[in-house]
Amino acid sequence: MNTKPFVYGMSVEGEHFTDRELETKRLKLNFENGINSILISPRRMGKTSLVKKVMGMIDDAQLKVVYMDIYKCRTEFDFYDKFASTIIKATATKLDTMVENAKKFITSITPKISFSPDLNADFTLSLGIDKNRNSAEEILNLPEKIAQERGIHIVVCIDEFQQIGEIPNSISVQRAMRSVWQHQQNVSYCLFGSKQHLMANIFYSRKMPFYQFGDMFFLKRIPTDKWVPFITLRFAQTGKRISDKLAENICVTVENYSAYVQQLAWNVLAVSGERVTNESFNDGLEATLAQVIPLFVEQTANLTTYQLNLLRAIVAGTHRDFGKKKTTSVYELGTRSNIPKIIKALTEREIIETNENGIFIADPLFKLWFKREMM
Ligand SMILES: Nc1ncnc2c1ncn2[C@@H]1O[C@H](COP(=O)(O)OP(=O)(O)OP(=O)(O)O)[C@@H](O)[C@H]1O
Ligand SMILES: [Mg+2]
Known part of the structure; x- marks a missing residue:
């Protein structure tokens, strides 16, 4: 089976990823130099893809990059649980050292590893962190303790970080995070997310704990001149031909929003013959709209x-x-x-x-x- 020519429902890598040279360079440099990064963009512009790409480029045994997605964390302790288990998992070299490490670095917990029935799937490490026995500070300090002991540097990447703005007692939790994290010598952070108004609340205001926490950048749209060769090549690989003009039209129609560019390109490809015509472009656009309109109707109801x-x-x-x-x-x-x-x-x-x-x-x-x- 051929790989899909266009992908738009998940983060992308390899041949599905284009451009972002400058951002890749800058983020990589930050990771290597222990500089905190904050990455903001509208939804589906490519934050997760970018961070994962940079993670994949780091090839240094002394530098460990850890990734977590906190979208589902609804409380402070949900977050600590995710934070601690991800870091323990990512920094243990063997399964049997994992439980040991967990016990060594966090007091009074009962770690358990459970495997899903599907052998290829990941396993879960549950730590049983408890707000009566464990303190926020202890958990927040975990990566620093591990980094010190192992003589490494850790970069902690936290995706969907805007969720922190939504948990109960958000501001005091943020204050605790900032006050612990800013003293860590061997750990740096990459915090990113969408829902711009929530991210802006956390990072833009002088009064907020995370104000000026790190190098902040706003992920821009991939420019048309980068998209056009990407789109025409992907069409060509399936034996179809699209003109530069129509490839450009795809970008303009969706204002270069990354996921939409790929979604529209896919729909145009799906309805077109060997050569993409204006009609097939329009049919592809209608197909794309049909996929999103129900959501808009609901949003405006x-x-x-x-x-x-x-x-x-x-x-x-x-x-x-x-x-x-x-x-x-x-x-x-x-x-x-x-x-x-x-x-x-x-x-x-x-x-x-x-x-x-x-x-x-x-x-x-x-x-x-x-x-x-x-x-
Ligand atoms: N560098 C890129 N090259 C090509 N397509 C991209 C790129 N980055 C993102 N995309 C497109 O955008 C889609 C969403 O990417 P990704 O999940 O990385 O965005 P995100 O900003 O993390 O989204 P969310 O706001 O949902 O977290 C991908 O499936 C792909 O179609
Ligand atoms: Mg994402």
Whole structure:
């Protein structure tokens, strides 16, 4: 079986990965030099893929990179459990040293290893960390203790880090993390996630514990001139031909959002013959929209008229100063003082996003659909 020409539901590597040369270099340098990194981008732009790529490039027995995804952590102790077990798993060289290490570095726990019935699958290490017996500080210090003992440097990569902003007592947990982590000599952190408003809350405000914790970068869109050769090559490998113009069209239509570029390219490929025509491009686009529209319908089902009107104003080209007569005479938005509330609600739903140029629709296909159906 051939490998899939386009992949869009998971992080990508190898031939499915393109560009990101600068970001790769910078992140690798940070890993090698013990510099903390913070990586933010809109959803599905390629954070996980980038971090995993850099992890795969590190070839140094003295430098151990550990990856964890904390999306499912709902409480402080969920997080400590994930944090500790991932680090123990990744730093033990043999299975039987794992339990030993766990006991050595964390007090009063009863570690258990369990295997899933599928032999190829991973095993689970459960530590039984308990808030009555274990302290936050002890767990947060675990990588430093291991790094010291083994004479190595550890980079801890935490994916979906925005979840930390959502747990109960979030700020005091963040304070504890920062105060322990900033003193560690042999451990550095790479914290990344989407939901920009949540990541921004954690990292952008002077008042917050993680303010200026590390080298912060915002993952930009992969430019069209990098995408076009990638797309045309992938088509060619399946024996089909797409013009540069139509490959460019794929990028423009989805505003270079990484996952959408691959999803649209796949749908165009699926419906086209040997040569991609304008018709097959359009059919591919309709197929893509059909896959995402149910989600948009659900996202907008409970919006108020004012909220919908603000979206209409944005789609029509207004990106700031919504309170001005020019806008309110066309789009009823309620009282002036109501506008920030509308913006907040739509931001929390991740439908809109604020950047230095104003407020924009977060998802390019949402915008396309909204323009067609809701204006
Ligand atoms: N460097 C890349 N080259 C080509 N495609 C990419 C690249 N990075 C991301 N993609 C596309 O975007 C999709 C999502 O990538 P990834 O999961 O790394 O993004 P993410 O920012 O971590 O997403 P999420 O916000 O869901 O965590 C991939 O499946 C792929 O289609
Ligand atoms: Mg990700």
